[in-house]
Amino acid sequence: MEIGDLVLVSVDDHVVEPPDVFEGRLPKKYVDAAPAFEVRADGASVWRYDDKEIVNVALNAVAGRPKEEYGFEPTCMEEIRPGCYDVDARVKDMEAAGVLGSMCFPSFTGYVGRIFVQRSDRDEAAAMVRAYNDWHLDAWAGAHPERFIPLGIPMMWDPEASATEVRRLAEKGCHAVTFSSNPYAIGLPSLYSDFWDPFWAACVETATVPCMHIGSSSTDVVSSPDAPAESIYSLSPINLIEAATDVLWSPMLRKFPELRIALSEGGIGWIPYFLERVDYIFDHTQHWSGMDLGGRLPSEVFNEHVITCFIDDAVGLENRHHMNVDNMTWELDYPHADTTWPAAPETLARTLADIPDDEIDKITHGNAMRHFQYDPFATIPREQATVGALRQRVVDWDIEIRSVADLRPMAAADRS
Amino acid sequence: MEIGDLVLVSVDDHVVEPPDVFEGRLPKKYVDAAPAFEVRADGASVWRYDDKEIVNVALNAVAGRPKEEYGFEPTCMEEIRPGCYDVDARVKDMEAAGVLGSMCFPSFTGYVGRIFVQRSDRDEAAAMVRAYNDWHLDAWAGAHPERFIPLGIPMMWDPEASATEVRRLAEKGCHAVTFSSNPYAIGLPSLYSDFWDPFWAACVETATVPCMHIGSSSTDVVSSPDAPAESIYSLSPINLIEAATDVLWSPMLRKFPELRIALSEGGIGWIPYFLERVDYIFDHTQHWSGMDLGGRLPSEVFNEHVITCFIDDAVGLENRHHMNVDNMTWELDYPHADTTWPAAPETLARTLADIPDDEIDKITHGNAMRHFQYDPFATIPREQATVGALRQRVVDWDIEIRSVADLRPMAAADRS
Numbered sequence: 001m002e003i004g005d006l007v008l009v010s011v012d013d014h015v016v017e018p019p020d021v022f023e024g025r026l027p028k029k030y031v032d033a034a035p036a037f038e039v040r041a042d043g044a045s046v047w048r049y050d051d052k053e054i055v056n057v058a059l060n061a062v063a064g065r066p067k068e069e070y071g072f073e074p075t076c077m078e079e080i081r082p083g084c085y086d087v088d089a090r091v092k093d094m095e096a097a098g099v100l101g102s103m104c105f106p107s108f109t110g111y112v113g114r115i116f117v118q119r120s121d122r123d124e125a126a127a128m129v130r131a132y133n134d135w136h137l138d139a140w141a142g143a144h145p146e147r148f149i150p151l152g153i154p155m156m157w158d159p160e161a162s163a164t165e166v167r168r169l170a171e172k173g174c175h176a177v178t179f180s181s182n183p184y185a186i187g188l189p190s191l192y193s194d195f196w197d198p199f200w201a202a203c204v205e206t207a208t209v210p211c212m213h214i215g216s217s218s219t220d221v222v223s224s225p226d227a228p229a230e231s232i233y234s235l236s237p238i239n240l241i242e243a244a245t246d247v248l249w250s251p252m253l254r255k256f257p258e259l260r261i262a263l264s265e266g267g268i269g270w271i272p273y274f275l276e277r278v279d280y281i282f283d284h285t286q287h288w289s290g291m292d293l294g295g296r297l298p299s300e301v302f303n304e305h306v307i308t309c310f311i312d313d314a315v316g317l318e319n320r321h322h323m324n325v326d327n328m329t330w331e332l333d334y335p336h337a338d339t340t341w342p343a344a345p346e347t348l349a350r351t352l353a354d355i356p357d358d359e360i361d362k363i364t365h366g367n368a369m370r371h372f373q374y375d376p377f378a379t380i381p382r383e384q385a386t387v388g389a390l391r392q393r394v395v396d397w398d399i400e401i402r403s404v405a406d407l408r409p410m411a412a413a414d415r416s
Numbered sequence: 417m418e419i420g421d422l423v424l425v426s427v428d429d430h431v432v433e434p435p436d437v438f439e440g441r442l443p444k445k446y447v448d449a450a451p452a453f454e455v456r457a458d459g460a461s462v463w464r465y466d467d468k469e470i471v472n473v474a475l476n477a478v479a480g481r482p483k484e485e486y487g488f489e490p491t492c493m494e495e496i497r498p499g500c501y502d503v504d505a506r507v508k509d510m511e512a513a514g515v516l517g518s519m520c521f522p523s524f525t526g527y528v529g530r531i532f533v534q535r536s537d538r539d540e541a542a543a544m545v546r547a548y549n550d551w552h553l554d555a556w557a558g559a560h561p562e563r564f565i566p567l568g569i570p571m572m573w574d575p576e577a578s579a580t581e582v583r584r585l586a587e588k589g590c591h592a593v594t595f596s597s598n599p600y601a602i603g604l605p606s607l608y609s610d611f612w613d614p615f616w617a618a619c620v621e622t623a624t625v626p627c628m629h630i631g632s633s634s635t636d637v638v639s640s641p642d643a644p645a646e647s648i649y650s651l652s653p654i655n656l657i658e659a660a661t662d663v664l665w666s667p668m669l670r671k672f673p674e675l676r677i678a679l680s681e682g683g684i685g686w687i688p689y690f691l692e693r694v695d696y697i698f699d700h701t702q703h704w705s706g707m708d709l710g711g712r713l714p715s716e717v718f719n720e721h722v723i724t725c726f727i728d729d730a731v732g733l734e735n736r737h738h739m740n741v742d743n744m745t746w747e748l749d750y751p752h753a754d755t756t757w758p759a760a761p762e763t764l765a766r767t768l769a770d771i772p773d774d775e776i777d778k779i780t781h782g783n784a785m786r787h788f789q790y791d792p793f794a795t796i797p798r799e800q801a802t803v804g805a806l807r808q809r810v811v812d813w814d815i816e817i818r819s820v821a822d823l824r825p826m827a828a829a830d831r832s
Binding site: 068191230233242249278285 | 482483484485486487598600601606607608609637639640641642643644645646647649650651653654657658659661662664665683685686688689690692693694696697698700701703704705707728729730731732734735738753754
């Protein structure tokens with residue numbers, strides 16, 4: 001397949017929320033309690049909520065910056081591409097990378113609305129979650145419904161409330177919801193408990209996919225405090241190996257056999273080894289441990305229920321015969337440090353070279369469309385949805401990589 | 417290659433220490449402080465040391481038992497194969513599995529002599545380590561030097577003392593020493609510190625390989641306390657992915673370019689993904705993080721310095737073109753639950769089927785012999801060292817899988 005003929009749907013990108021997320025979306029009594037966007041004295045953009053200050057570090061919004069300027073320092077809106085927070089600009093950035101559709105995870109709230117989990121007033125926190133989801137569905141994904149897979153966040157502290165929210169979201173056309181890769185790590189019952197059953201039931205009832213993103217357990221896998229950034233990045237997929245393990249061995253998939261789970265930003269190259277390993281383990285343990293997988297191998301359970309995704313993963317694609325190609329999806333990870341934007345098609349094409357066209361179509365968009373009930377072809381004919389056609393729309397769009405060292409307002413003030 | 421023509425050297429097996437380890441090997445003043453072997457009222461064999469009781473759980477010595485009897489309950493000597501603790505019986509068990517050579521990790525002391533790390537009298541603890549090592553070198557490996565790769569344990573709390581011990585061990589022909597996969601996790605400085613430099617220097621000077629076994633960080637990777645045994649097993653290789661990460665990004669290999677590190681029981685199927693991932697990370701971080709790998713890629717550093725091993729790993733062998741085949745070794749893991757004993761050659765042959773003979777020879781024994789300076793062919797001609805030849809020696813040796821439910825003395829007493 002030619003690069004220009006690829007159709008790309010990304011199941012993992014990120015929105016840096018604009019200041020007006022909660023405006024006009026909250027009951028009057030909660031308006032003053034809403035997270036507030038502020039510009040700090042040093043120019044950094046922050047959110048204040050629940051006595052906490054939440055910054056957006058540069059590694060989380062580096063698309064378009066030179067790699068020398070990646071790092072952990074807090075950013076301001078002026079330093080990041082408008083595509084991070086402005087949905088019209090985002091669509092143009094997507095087109096510049098040939099991307100048709102995108103599912104966007106939240107930023108300042110944490111992937112599962114972590115900031116709301118800790119709030120003592122649970123009704124108020126639930127109202128914040130609903131307001132956030134309304135913003136995401138109406139103002140973000142809803143601004144260009146043919147270009148986004150909507151994604152909600154749950155009330156993690158309350159599976160019944162989450163179930164109600166999942167049903168409400170599904171009514172609005174949203175069939176994906178974030179979920180923690182390890183709820184135990186954020187102070188909630190583990191996947192081995194039955195605490196989550198009402199939530200899983202609502203997901204099955206509405207064909208909604210819980211998406212576990214790396215980092216959604218709020219725990220970094222790191223060996224020691226003096227480990228460098230590279231160590232944290234090297235180990236970041238491990239949270240999702242843990243999540244895959246819990247999903248496999250927990251009773252949840254036996255109780256809810258229609259449930260599908262997505263591992264977001266987990267990569268795929270580790271999966272063949274993992275599947276061989278869990279089958280080997282089960283062969284040794286099932287005789288004494290009492291583990292019941294309903295007569296199936298752990299690898300079969302994984303391949304049926306788990307939706308996988310990758311950014312750039314030659315080893316995983318080479319080994320796709322060990323996985324379920326029907327559950328394999330692709331992600332751009334815009335605007336995070338791992339993104340391949342804007343050269344995503346060229347990067348991807350290198351690893352797709354030996355793959356038949358029907359499998360390429362599944363991996364690049366078909367599986368994502370089916371699992372998340374996203375049908376862009378209803379309004380955009382396929383020939384207008386390709387990398388080539390989309391890029392043609394934005395030939396004048398500025399995607400030059402440029403330094404942002406001069407763009408911070410306070411930095412400018414310092415210079416004067 | 418025919419199964420009978422394989423030559424097998426295992427770099428990871430385990431000795432269950434017999435009661436007399438410390439007898440006659442300690443200065444008089446420390447004799448009474450030595451770990452003491454006891455039989456508990458319920459029949460379990462235990463060691464007592466430093467106010468602690470250390471049991472050997474059944475999962476650690478199940479070779480020859482039916483899988484239904486695997487589990488966590490403490491064992492007694494009567495329940496485990498004599499090959500666990502009797503070196504002459506071990507050699508016969510090795511021969512029954514066609515295994516020429518074996519490197520045996522300690523059991524009750526912890527892989528890195530963890531029980532001695534916590535002891536307040538450091539001189540006494542060092543004497544215990546030396547006594548243990550003398551027993552291992554003289555009474556265990558030394559009983560059949562042509563059949564064992566000797567392995568010492570260090571004084572983990574004292575890199576200078578460890579360096580002295582490494583030199584002493586090397587004088588006695590031992591070129592392997594255990595080391596924790598994460599010293600920080602056991603209360604010591606991490607691999608990123610320069611604390612360990614005297615130890616690494618001694619390893620380089622004596623061509624000794626530090627061997628990091630899974631579990632040697634004394635931390636289980638587990639998502640929640642209610643996770644089942646299968647979860648712990650599924651995630652057990654992750655300690656070594658962490659160790660590989662630390663070895664890669666720490667300055668130790670730049671400071672000691674001759675150093676080689678072995679990841680014991682780490683498996684190999686995850687390595688191609690890991691190497692692709694660390695190169696991807698480095699491409700993104702080196703521009704801002706200051707990480708210096710001396711002009712090489714992380715994958716190149718790993719492939720040069722890290723000795724890998726596997727029990728049964730079809731995915732890893734299929735993907736060996738992504739790894740350094742010259743650093744790939746095999747293990748039997750006798751007598752632990754993951755072992756393929758006594759059908760190791762048949763199990764291994766399934767995954768070696770498409771591999772050229774020269775690579776099979778490297779993987780099954782050549783690499784282990786070179787890295788650990790083990791030369792069995794000096795006394796055993798190769799044609800007498802094969803699976804076929806070794807098995808021929810023990811045609812009458814009893815390797816039947818049998819229940820041990822009746823063998824515990826107290827259980828027998830209960831029945832009477």
